[in-house]
Amino acid sequence: MEDTKPITAVRITSEGKKPKEELVVREVPLTIIFNGKELVTLLCTPSGLTHLAVGFLASEGLLKEKEDIKEMVLNEKGWYIQINVDESTIDLKALSSRRLITSGCAGVASFYRSTDARLAAPIDSPLRISRDQVFSLMKRFQQKSSLFRKTGGVHSCALGTTEEIQVFADDIGRHNAVDKVFGECLLKDISTIDKVLLTSGRVSSEILLKVVKRQVPIIISPAAPTDLATDLAQKLNLTVIGFVRGKRMNVYSAAERVI
Amino acid sequence: MEDTKPITAVRITSEGKKPKEELVVREVPLTIIFNGKELVTLLCTPSGLTHLAVGFLASEGLLKEKEDIKEMVLNEKGWYIQINVDESTIDLKALSSRRLITSGCAGVASFYRSTDARLAAPIDSPLRISRDQVFSLMKRFQQKSSLFRKTGGVHSCALGTTEEIQVFADDIGRHNAVDKVFGECLLKDISTIDKVLLTSGRVSSEILLKVVKRQVPIIISPAAPTDLATDLAQKLNLTVIGFVRGKRMNVYSAAERVI
Numbered sequence: 281m282e283d284t285k286p287i288t289a290v291r292i293t294s295e296g297k298k299p300k301e302e303l304v305v306r307e308v309p310l311t312i313i314f315n316g317k318e319l320v321t322l323l324c325t326p327s328g329l330t331h332l333a334v335g336f337l338a339s340e341g342l343l344k345e346k347e348d349i350k351e352m353v354l355n356e357k358g359w360y361i362q363i364n365v366d367e368s369t370i371d372l373k374a375l376s377s378r379r380l381i382t383s384g385c386a387g388v389a390s391f392y393r394s395t396d397a398r399l400a401a402p403i404d405s406p407l408r409i410s411r412d413q414v415f416s417l418m419k420r421f422q423q424k425s426s427l428f429r430k431t432g433g434v435h436s437c438a439l440g441t442t443e444e445i446q447v448f449a450d451d452i453g454r455h456n457a458v459d460k461v462f463g464e465c466l467l468k469d470i471s472t473i474d475k476v477l478l479t480s481g482r483v484s485s486e487i488l489l490k491v492v493k494r495q496v497p498i499i500i501s502p503a504a505p506t507d508l509a510t511d512l513a514q515k516l517n518l519t520v521i522g523f524v525r526g527k528r529m530n531v532y533s534a535a536e537r538v539i
Numbered sequence: 540m541e542d543t544k545p546i547t548a549v550r551i552t553s554e555g556k557k558p559k560e561e562l563v564v565r566e567v568p569l570t571i572i573f574n575g576k577e578l579v580t581l582l583c584t585p586s587g588l589t590h591l592a593v594g595f596l597a598s599e600g601l602l603k604e605k606e607d608i609k610e611m612v613l614n615e616k617g618w619y620i621q622i623n624v625d626e627s628t629i630d631l632k633a634l635s636s637r638r639l640i641t642s643g644c645a646g647v648a649s650f651y652r653s654t655d656a657r658l659a660a661p662i663d664s665p666l667r668i669s670r671d672q673v674f675s676l677m678k679r680f681q682q683k684s685s686l687f688r689k690t691g692g693v694h695s696c697a698l699g700t701t702e703e704i705q706v707f708a709d710d711i712g713r714h715n716a717v718d719k720v721f722g723e724c725l726l727k728d729i730s731t732i733d734k735v736l737l738t739s740g741r742v743s744s745e746i747l748l749k750v751v752k753r754q755v756p757i758i759i760s761p762a763a764p765t766d767l768a769t770d771l772a773q774k775l776n777l778t779v780i781g782f783v784r785g786k787r788m789n790v791y792s793a794a795e796r797v798i
Contacts, residue, residue, distance in 0.1 A: 289790060293786060300789065309744075433741050433762065433765060504690055506564050507544040529550075532546070
């Protein structure tokens with residue numbers, strides 16, 4: 281199904297009103313039925329739905345490897361996907377992942393979900409990236425998002441080497457775009473530990489935790505990180521490069537990877 | 540607590556590297572404990588947390604009026620808020636609100652959650668807004684977001700008459716900013732049915748459903764709506780004005796309210 285839909289809006293300018301054909305981004309509710317039970321409904325653009333579901337399950341700690349998937353059926357008419365995995369591979373704790381409520385010292389809990397604390401580990405990677413490689417990747421990343429140019433309504437995510445983009449996804453949600461990229465990597469056996477991730481959106485703690493679980497050493501964004509994402513990145517030794525605009529950038533953590 | 544935090548980043552330009560003080564937006568995990576049970580953890584900026592929790596519960600159909608709240612205690616050290624409401628006022632269906640999976644015809648379900656289908660009703664409002672009022676409100680709205688100017692990392696939401704902004708909130712999440720505004724309205728008995736809502740973010744179906752539940756007749760955004768939001772707005776007779784930029788705008792639904 282197409283990711284966009286033409287609609288007729290009323291365009292109002294200083295010269296008056298007139299009808300105008302506009303392309304708007306499509307949004308569908310995809311429900312994941314996991315081992316026979318309804319798990320979640322994601323609101324997303326209708327491309328890469330299999331990648332999205334697999335990436336989401338991996339981010340939630342419910343799926344580790346492609347081989348664990350016994351059955352996967354996408355129903356695009358009713359917008360649901362049924363995924364069955366070998367029961368013995370499921371980390372049952374992940375299904376009831378609750379907030380870790382801290383005793384209340386001055387700081388915020390580094391991990392607010394027990395699943396995240398279990399799956400995230402510090403990054404030990406020799407990967408390095410040059411200033412010019414960052415600018416060049418960002419330029420190609422921004423050129424690639426044709427859906428954004430058409431509709432002005434989506435976020436993008438990409439994974440690549442320091443030289444080129446290999447996996448790319450668009451979605452109305454920042455989180456979905458990241459899950460689509462990681463879902464595709466998982467299904468196609470693309471390694472993530474020696475790559476960089478580009479995201480068009482702000483780097484919040486949720487994005488950061490998805491990335492650290494796949495052990496990607498470098499995140500690049502044209503936008504800003506939050507303080508919690510910055511704290512986590514410093515603790516977990518992940519390089520966050522933000523505000524990449526024109527010929528400038530800010531490095532918020534593990535700056536030694538930028539040469 | 541402050542909404543921003545100063546950190547030292549490494550600024551890289553064509554002239555080299557140097558340390559630079561940057562303000563980043565704060566992000567905290569707020570857990571809502573509803574009638575003694577952990578309901579959800581929202582990642583948000585640490586201002587207006589009471590408004591956020593109340594607005595969230597109202598959006599989810601778990602709270603109708605200020606009078607239903609028996610007790611509300613915010614613990615900013617552990618980032619949780621305990622809210623107890625009169626059990627008899629809770630719509631128990633809302634607590635287990637599941638996806639409505641449709642039989643699978645060509646279209647997408649208008650309402651993908653049963654709670655939404657129950658709480659949303661078509662809007663019958665005589666409110667009108669002029670082109671110049673839209674431009675003027677948008678200009679003041681964008682001037683108001685000092686947090687965005689400081690950090691580049693948040694979304695804003697506001698509610699007002701066609702002439703002036705009355706309630707305003709910032710947050711790292713589009714949804715949270717809307718919930719903060721509606722929570723404040725609920726706690727301060729500010730009517731929403733004769734107002735307009737401004738949001739800095741894209742108009743997705745989730746934003747639209749929050750707004751329609753409060754019966755606000757007009758949404759104004761500098762960004763784009765999705766097709767599902769547009770469909771719902773047309774069915775529910777809510778005016779969506781998007782891409783308000785400079786002296787232009789697009790009206791996607793119920794255009795008769797723009798004069």
